[in-house]
Amino acid sequence: xxxKIREGGVVTAVNPSASAAAHTAxxxxxxxxxxxxxxxxxxxxxxxFDSVASEPVPDEFMTLLHKIDGKKExxx
Amino acid sequence: xxxxxxxxxxxxxxxPMTKEEEKTFRAGLVExxxxxxxxxxxxxxxxxxxxxxxxxxxAKALQARDKFRPGTNLKAWLxxxxxNEFYSNHRRAKTVTNYAAAESIHSDAMEPEQNASLxxxxxMRAFNMxxxxxxxxxxxxxxxxxxxxAAAICGCAVGTIKSRVSRAxxxxxxxxxxxxxxxxxxxxxxEDPTDAFFKFGRSVTEKAP
Numbered sequence: 001x002x003x004k005i006r007e008g009g010v011v012t013a014v015n016p017s018a019s020a021a022a023h024t025a026x027x028x029x030x031x032x033x034x035x036x037x038x039x040x041x042x043x044x045x046x047x048x049f050d051s052v053a054s055e056p057v058p059d060e061f062m063t064l065l066h067k068i069d070g071k072k073e074x075x076x
Numbered sequence: 077x078x079x080x081x082x083x084x085x086x087x088x089x090x091x092p093m094t095k096e097e098e099k100t101f102r103a104g105l106v107e108x109x110x111x112x113x114x115x116x117x118x119x120x121x122x123x124x125x126x127x128x129x130x131x132x133x134x135a136k137a138l139q140a141r142d143k144f145r146p147g148t149n150l151k152a153w154l155x156x157x158x159x160n161e162f163y164s165n166h167r168r169a170k171t172v173t174n175y176a177a178a179e180s181i182h183s184d185a186m187e188p189e190q191n192a193s194l195x196x197x198x199x200m201r202a203f204n205m206x207x208x209x210x211x212x213x214x215x216x217x218x219x220x221x222x223x224x225x226a227a228a229i230c231g232c233a234v235g236t237i238k239s240r241v242s243r244a245x246x247x248x249x250x251x252x253x254x255x256x257x258x259x260x261x262x263x264x265x266x267e268d269p270t271d272a273f274f275k276f277g278r279s280v281t282e283k284a285p
Contacts, residue, residue: 034249040194041248045118045218048200052114061109064131068105068138 097146104150105134115155118215119162121204132165133158152221155229159212194252202251210244213237 057065093101112133116126136157137144144153203211209230216226217237227234249255 037194037249037253038245041199041245041252042218044194044196044199045203045214047196048203049111049114049118049215049219052117053110055110055113057109057113058127060127061131061134064134065106065109068102068134070102 092142093144093146098141100146101141101144101150102138105137105154108151108154109134111151112154112158115158115215116162118203119159119208119211129158129162129165132161136161149225152225152229155216156231159230162208198252199248202248205251206244206247210240210247213240214244214248217241 109130112130113127116129116133117123120126120129133154137154140157144150203214206214212230213226216229217223221229223234223237223241227237230237
C-alpha cells in the first residue's frame with residue numbers, strides 16, 4: 001500500500017500547536033501519526049530541494065550559460 | 077563510455093531543431109539550472125560535486141539537443157541525463173554518504189526552521205544515508221513528478237519506484253525517530269536544537285576520516 005505522497009503543492013503535515021509544544025517541552029514531540037510523519041518527510045525533502053533551487057546560480061555556471069545562450073558559440 | 081540515454085519517449089524521432097525550437101530549448105536549459113542543481117545536490121550531498129554534475133549535464137544536453145523532442149518534458153529529459161552522468165562517472169565513490177555531509181547540506185541550503193515532528197537537519201542526515209536509488213525515487217516523487225514519470229526518468233518499472241519510495245520513507249522515519257539507532261542523538265542542548273545541530277555537525281566533520 002504505497003501511499004500517495006504527491007500532494008499537489010504544499011504538504012500541510014505540520015501542526016502549529018505541536019510546534020509550540022515542542023518548543024516548550026524542549027524536545028521533538030512524538031510524531032502524531034505515521035501518516036503525518038510521512039507527510040512531514042515529503043514536505044521536508046521538498047523544502048530541501050526548493051531551498052537549493054532558490055539559491056542564486058553560482059558564477060562558475062556563467063561560461064556555460066553564455067555558451068547555451070549562443071553568445072560565444074560560433075556554430076550555434 | 078557513458079551509458080546511452082535510457083529508453084525514453086523523447087528519443088523516438090531525432091531530427092534537427094528549427095531555429096525557433098532551438099531558441100526555446102536553450103532558454104529552457106537556462107531556466108532549468110536551479111532544479112538541476114537541486115537534483116544533483118540531492119544525489120551527491122556535496123555542493124561542489126553537485127555543481128560539477130549540473131554543469132556536465134547542461135553541457136551534455138546542449139551537445140545532444142537534437143535528441144530532444146520539442147514539446148516534451150525538458151526537465152525529465154535533463155534529469156535522465158543528469159542521473160546517467162551521475163551513475164557513469166564513478167561519482168558514487170566520491171560522494172559523501174555519511175554524517176559529515178550534513179553540515180554542508182545544512183549550511184548551504186537550509187533555513188533554521190523546525191517542523192513539529194521533524195527536524196530538517198535530522199531528515200537530511202538520514203536522507204544522506206539512503207542508497208542512491210532510494211534517494212532519487214524519493215526526491216523525484218516528492219517534487220512534481222508522478223510515479224510514472226519518475227520510473228521513466230530512472231528507467232525502471234513503476235512498481236520499482238513505488239517500492240523504493242516506500243522502503244526509503246520507512247527507513248527515514250525510523251532514522252529520524254531514533255528507532256534505527258544509527259542517527260546519533262541530535263542534541264545535548266534541547267532548548268536550541270538548531271544550534272546544537274551545528275555543534276554536532278562540526279564535531280562530526282572534524283572527526284570524519
